[in-house]
Amino acid sequence: MTHRKQHGVISQAVAEVQKRHLLCYASAQFLKLLTGWNFIVGFLFLVLRQLGFALVDFIGFSAAGLPVCILLAVLIAYQRRLNEEKILALLDNHNHCGGLLLAERETGDESWMNRVAEKLQTPDFKVNFSARIPNVVISVIFIILCVVVPVYSGAVMKDQKINLSEIKQNLVEQIDTLVETDTIDAQKAEELTKALEQIVSGSDSNDPSRTFEALDQLQEKLKKEARQEAQKILSELEKLGQMNSLAEELKKQSASGSEATESLKEALKKFAESQEGKEFLKQSGKAGQALENAMQNGADSAEAMQEAAQQLQEYLNKETEKKEQAARKIKNARLIDQKTLEKLLKEGKLKKATLKDIMNNPDAEVFVSPASEGSGSEGDGENSENIGLMPGKNGEGSVGAGAGGVSQGGGSAPLNFNRLTSDHKVKFIDEALPSPAESSLEDSVVIGQGITAPELLPVDNVQPGSVQWNQQNNTAAESEIILPRHRNAVRKFFERNNP
Amino acid sequence: MNETNKLVGQTELSEAGGRAHKILAELNRILLGRPELHKMVMVGIFSKGHILLEGLPGVGKTALIKVLGQLLNLQFSRVQFTPDLMPGDILGAHILQQDERGMREMVFEPGPVFTNILLADEINRASPKTQSALLEAMQERSVTLMGKTRTLPSPFFVLASQNPIELEGTYPLPEAQLDRFLFKLEVKSADVDTLREIITSRRHGEPPTPDISLSADELEGFFAIMRRIYLPGAVAEYIARLVNATDPSSANATRLVKDYVQYGASPRAAIAVAEAARGIAFLAGRPSVGFEDVREVFAAALNHRILLNYKARFDGVTQASVLAELMAKLHETDLDLGNEVQMTADGDSRQ
Numbered sequence: 001m002t003h004r005k006q007h008g009v010i011s012q013a014v015a016e017v018q019k020r021h022l023l024c025y026a027s028a029q030f031l032k033l034l035t036g037w038n039f040i041v042g043f044l045f046l047v048l049r050q051l052g053f054a055l056v057d058f059i060g061f062s063a064a065g066l067p068v069c070i071l072l073a074v075l076i077a078y079q080r081r082l083n084e085e086k087i088l089a090l091l092d093n094h095n096h097c098g099g100l101l102l103a104e105r106e107t108g109d110e111s112w113m114n115r116v117a118e119k120l121q122t123p124d125f126k127v128n129f130s131a132r133i134p135n136v137v138i139s140v141i142f143i144i145l146c147v148v149v150p151v152y153s154g155a156v157m158k159d160q161k162i163n164l165s166e167i168k169q170n171l172v173e174q175i176d177t178l179v180e181t182d183t184i185d186a187q188k189a190e191e192l193t194k195a196l197e198q199i200v201s202g203s204d205s206n207d208p209s210r211t212f213e214a215l216d217q218l219q220e221k222l223k224k225e226a227r228q229e230a231q232k233i234l235s236e237l238e239k240l241g242q243m244n245s246l247a248e249e250l251k252k253q254s255a256s257g258s259e260a261t262e263s264l265k266e267a268l269k270k271f272a273e274s275q276e277g278k279e280f281l282k283q284s285g286k287a288g289q290a291l292e293n294a295m296q297n298g299a300d301s302a303e304a305m306q307e308a309a310q311q312l313q314e315y316l317n318k319e320t321e322k323k324e325q326a327a328r329k330i331k332n333a334r335l336i337d338q339k340t341l342e343k344l345l346k347e348g349k350l351k352k353a354t355l356k357d358i359m360n361n362p363d364a365e366v367f368v369s370p371a372s373e374g375s376g377s378e379g380d381g382e383n384s385e386n387i388g389l390m391p392g393k394n395g396e397g398s399v400g401a402g403a404g405g406v407s408q409g410g411g412s413a414p415l416n417f418n419r420l421t422s423d424h425k426v427k428f429i430d431e432a433l434p435s436p437a438e439s440s441l442e443d444s445v446v447i448g449q450g451i452t453a454p455e456l457l458p459v460d461n462v463q464p465g466s467v468q469w470n471q472q473n474n475t476a477a478e479s480e481i482i483l484p485r486h487r488n489a490v491r492k493f494f495e496r497n498n499p
Numbered sequence: 500m501n502e503t504n505k506l507v508g509q510t511e512l513s514e515a516g517g518r519a520h521k522i523l524a525e526l527n528r529i530l531l532g533r534p535e536l537h538k539m540v541m542v543g544i545f546s547k548g549h550i551l552l553e554g555l556p557g558v559g560k561t562a563l564i565k566v567l568g569q570l571l572n573l574q575f576s577r578v579q580f581t582p583d584l585m586p587g588d589i590l591g592a593h594i595l596q597q598d599e600r601g602m603r604e605m606v607f608e609p610g611p612v613f614t615n616i617l618l619a620d621e622i623n624r625a626s627p628k629t630q631s632a633l634l635e636a637m638q639e640r641s642v643t644l645m646g647k648t649r650t651l652p653s654p655f656f657v658l659a660s661q662n663p664i665e666l667e668g669t670y671p672l673p674e675a676q677l678d679r680f681l682f683k684l685e686v687k688s689a690d691v692d693t694l695r696e697i698i699t700s701r702r703h704g705e706p707p708t709p710d711i712s713l714s715a716d717e718l719e720g721f722f723a724i725m726r727r728i729y730l731p732g733a734v735a736e737y738i739a740r741l742v743n744a745t746d747p748s749s750a751n752a753t754r755l756v757k758d759y760v761q762y763g764a765s766p767r768a769a770i771a772v773a774e775a776a777r778g779i780a781f782l783a784g785r786p787s788v789g790f791e792d793v794r795e796v797f798a799a800a801l802n803h804r805i806l807l808n809y810k811a812r813f814d815g816v817t818q819a820s821v822l823a824e825l826m827a828k829l830h831e832t833d834l835d836l837g838n839e840v841q842m843t844a845d846g847d848s849r850q
Contacts, residue, residue, distance in 0.1 A: 021836065028839035082834060089733035089790075089832040098780060098789030102731030109506045112786060124843040131839060 006113045010091070010101065013120040017087045022077050024125040030073035031132040037065045038139030042146035049146075062143065094123045162203040162211055170334075171196050171215070174222050177333035181326040183229035192218065207422045226335030230344060233323045240316050240323075243280065246271060247312040250294065254306035268295050287315035506786040507727045515724050516784040519545070522570050522713055523782070529566050529706045530559060532693030539684055539799055540567065540658075542778035545725050548681025548771065549637050549657040551622075551672075551803065558686045560660040562706055564618045567658075572712040573615035574652065580625035582668065586632035590642050607644065612636050615652055619659040623669045630676055633657060637679040654718070660686075674762075674806065681771050682796075683803035721781070728777040729787040735773065737831050738793055742769040744825055745805050753828050755821045759811035764804040772800045790831040798822045 041062045085105075092101040100112050172193065179189045195218060203211040246267065253264055271277040272295060281288040287308075294308035324345065331341040482490060519541065526537045540563065543550045552560045561577070568575030578589055591610035597603050611617060612633070622630065636642055637657050641650045659680070661672075677683075689697065697704065713721075744751040746763035756763070775796035776788045783792070802818040811817070836842070 021840065024840045025837050028837060032839075080835075080837065082836075085733065086832050086834050089731075090834060092731075092733075093790045093831045096789070096791060098783065098785040098792065099729070099731045099734055099787035100785065100789075102733050103506060103729045103787035106731055107506060107729060111509065112506060115785075125836065125840050126843050128839045128841055 003110045003113050006110075006116060009118065009120055010088070010116075013091055013122050014084055014087045016122045017090065018082055018084075020122070020125050021082050022074075024127050025080060026070075026073045026077035028127045028132060029076045030069055031129075031136050033069040033072055034066070035132070035135045035139045037069055038062075038136075038143045041065060042139075042143040045143075045146045090123060091120055095120050162205050162208050164200050164203055164211070164215070167215060168196060168200050171218060171222070174219075174333045174335055177329050177335070178222065178225055178229070181229060181329055183225050183330070192221070206420075209421060223335050226330045226333075229330060230327065230336055230340065233327055234344060237320065237323055240319055243271075243312060244316050247309050247316060250305045250309035250312065254302045254309055285315075287311035506729055507724055509786075512724060512781075512784055512786055515721055516781060518713070518717060519721060519782060521711060525709050525711055526566060526570055529709055530563055531696050532689040533559075533687070536684055536686060537563070538782065539682060539796075542775055542782065542796065543681050544571065544654075544656060545721055545778040545781060546681060546771075546774040547654055547656070547722065547725075548774060549659070549679060551677070551680040551683040552658065552660045552686050553663055553683060554660070554686030555664065555688065556662060558688050560686050561618060561620060562704075563686070564616060564658045564660075566706055566709060568616045570709050570712050571616075571718060572714060573654070573656075573718075575616045575618065576611040576614035577618040577620060578611050579620045580622050580629070582624055582626060584625045584629045586629050589629065589632050590636070590644060593645060605645075607647075607649075609649070612642060613649075613651060615654055615656065617655075617657045619657055621662055622659040623661040623672055625670065627670050627673065630670065630672060634676055634679065637676070654722070674804075677803045678765055678767050680803065681775060682799040684799060725774075725777055725781055727786070728780050730773055730777065731787055733832065734776070734788050734790060734793060736833065737790060738769050738772050738776070740829060740833060741793070741797060741825065742766070742772065742801070744829055745801065745821075751829060753821075753824050755816060755824045759807050759814070759816045759821060760805055761808040762806040764801050768801055768804045772797060775800050794826055797826060 045062075088101050088105055091097070092099060095101075095116075097116060100116055104110055104113060104116075175184075175189050175192050175196075178184045179186065184192070196215075199211060199214045199218065249264055249267070253261065268291070272281065272292075281292060290304070290308040290311035294304040327336075327341055327344050330336055331338065336344075523534075523537060523541050526541070527534050530537065540550060544567070552563070554560050564577075565575060578584075587610065589610050589612050591608050591613065593605040594608050595603055596606045619633065622633075636651060636655070640653070640655045641648050643649075657680075662669075701707075740751055742764050743749050744753065744763075745756060745760060745768075746752060747757050747760050749756075749763070752760075772793060773788070776792040779792040779795050780786070780788045798819060801822055805818055805821065807816065807818065807821070811821075
């Protein structure tokens with residue numbers, strides 16, 4: 001082999017070693033840079049997500065770092081490329097040349113080049129992946145987690161409103177029910193709705209108690225209106241009951257075919273003169289007309305009386321049903337409870353009354369026969385749906401007095417035991433408490449006072465256990481033999497801090 | 500190309516190397532069983548170095564040196580070191596003599612050191628004073644007595660022997676003197692086959708007479724070629740790193756060096772390794788020193804130059820184990836491949 005060829009072989013081998021080392025070193029540096037890049041990008045993405053600027057294009061952005069890492073790795077590897085002299089020494093050692101390669105290079109004497117092998121063996125390099133791969137894997141997992149794991153802390157920290165939609169819906173329905181049952185007028189309903197809107201808009205998750213307190217107050221208002229309406233319904237039913245008696249009497253008189261009795265006439269007259277009568281005649285329509293007709297005819301006409309009775313009965317039934325429906329609506333809106341409703345229906349049953357009662361006191365409560373059980377059902381037109389009157393004392397069993405309401409159940413607001421309320425900055429005024437001796441003196445009771453010094457009475461038997469203080473003798477000081485086991489108690493007594 | 504940098508010619512080296520191999524083969528023929536030892540001794544001779552042989556009595560230390568002297572056609576002297584040996588017994592002394600005219604004068608009578616090969620038998624038996632008498636002779640190859648320096652014959656070698664047992668009443672060689680020996684070689688006992696052959700072919704253990712020998716010119720030619728064996732820079736750097744790594748405070752020091760070495764090797768050790776490596780390259784017929792040549796002589800050249808601490812004695816760590824670890828850990832080329840890049844097992848010629 002000529003010298004030139006040998007030189008070519010050597011140069012080729014040197015280049016091969018350099019290339020292999022460059023590749024391995026660049027691979028190692030790429031893994032290192034990729035690890036760092038993944039951590040930086042993942043951290044940046046976390047910050048962006050927290051600020052709400054995270055974009056889907058993040059994947060593209062992070063992938064753009066790959067060629068950059070490759071380029072940087074190659075640059076770094078090129079800067080750290082091996083020295084040619086050292087590569088030659090490596091080749092000389094690897095091929096057991098005995099220093100000939102080095103000697104030829106250093107002396108320039110090529111006389112021994114023929115001893116160098118025709119093809120030089122080049123050593124192999126390897127990258128220690130065991131040190132790098134775990135870091136790369138961790139960085140990839142980190143970046144995946146940064147993209148996948150939802151960010152909750154930011155949302156929680158935001159000032160968010162309490163979810164009051166369900167509560168609001170209930171209250172709105174209650175207000176609507178009160179409007180439907182004419183408990184409140186539209187203006188009042190509008191005011192209440194506005195108040196509700198204000199409460200909902202002003203709700204704050206940091207201080208939910210204030211919101212719920214306001215809602216409770218609003219609820220209380222609505223229930224109060226409902227209770228008042230129930231009272232009103234009851235009183236109106238009483239009046240209807242009174243009129244029912246009148247209708248019964250008219251019916252009875254018309255059935256007999258004779259003319260109306262004087263008492264009936266008198267009752268009719270009294271009724272027409274009463275406030276309720278006047279209102280009734282004004283508002284009742286056909287029933288009122290029929291009754292007027294009966295009254296004008298002097299109740300002489302049986303037909304007129306019959307007509308009046310019928311019309312009156314129909315009117316009463318209609319009104320009673322209307323009141324009942326209103327009561328049920330209010331109950332369904334959970335403004336009154338079932339017990340109150342049943343009481344209302346039960347107490348509202350019509351009882352038999354006499355004309356005398358009507359004549360003597362048109363406004364008096366008329367006692368009728370007790371209603372049958374199971375009232376409230378949809379029965380026939382005559383006896384069913386008769387609202388009874390309250391027997392006796394006004395207010396006894398009144399609707400809504402002290403009646404509890406069915407709660408709305410658990411709220412949907414998240415429970416929070418850690419956040420501070422609006423009162424958390426309230427500082428308590430330091431106040432010096434009275435010394436214990438004085439306070440105990442204030443609460444103490446003088447049990448006796450002796451004029452002589454207490455005398456010590458010997459104790460015959462030492463009772464086991466604690467010292468018995470409840471001696472019968474009030475004038476003598478209590479004495480007990482103190483045993484070694486009482487030592488701690490005695491020491492505590494004398495070591496106590498007297499005020 | 501500079502003439503001084505010209506490598507030894509192939510023909511010249513081939514002839515000289517062939518002749519050296521013949522001498523070596525003859526030595527192997529005469530003294531059976533230890534070719535590696537004989538090779539190292541020859542390398543030491545070609546490197547003009549002194550050799551310390553350590554072995555049990557009767558293993559053939561004296562016979563080796565005697566045969567060597569015969570093969571190399573060199574003058575040979577033997578001194579049996581004893582505790583009462585005086586420096587003058589080795590170096591020589593001035594003796595009052597009377598000439599023909601009746602005048603008395605002090606005449607220098609040279610001692611046995613004035614030879615080519617001095618066999619210092621059981622050198623550790625002599626007193627330190629007597630041992631140190633050889634210091635100047637070994638290093639300077641001259642002797643100074645009564646203010647007058649007398650050059651020793653050239654070549655001059657000291658081949659000393661010492662007994663590793665029966666150390667009572669002996670004086671270990673000082674480090675300064677140990678450092679002047681090129682090698683410390685262990686002479687082991689022969690194996691069974693060698694013993695059988697010795698018994699059958701050597702009556703009374705007398706080795707046969709060599710058939711060939713080197714002339715003075717030939718030997719001088721060997722020395723001339725040795726001077727021209729080229730030491731590449733990378734190999735010299737390798738030697739320097741190795742010797743430097745024997746110092747516990749060195750950055751290249753291995754764990755064993757840091758834990759067990761009290762004093763590392765001196766620069767004289769690096770020179771010794773370089774010279775001995777040249778001898779190996781000469782015997783291998785190469786005009787330049789390679790990394791493998793250094794590895795071959797490193798242990799023999801340094802095992803008596805590093806001083807271990809007491810901890811090594813307790814832990815059973817020897818100089819040989821320390822040097823073996825050093826050669827295994829220190830790469831020849833000192834390439835900075837980077838933390839993550841390694842050479843494969845095939846790529847590492849030390850495998």
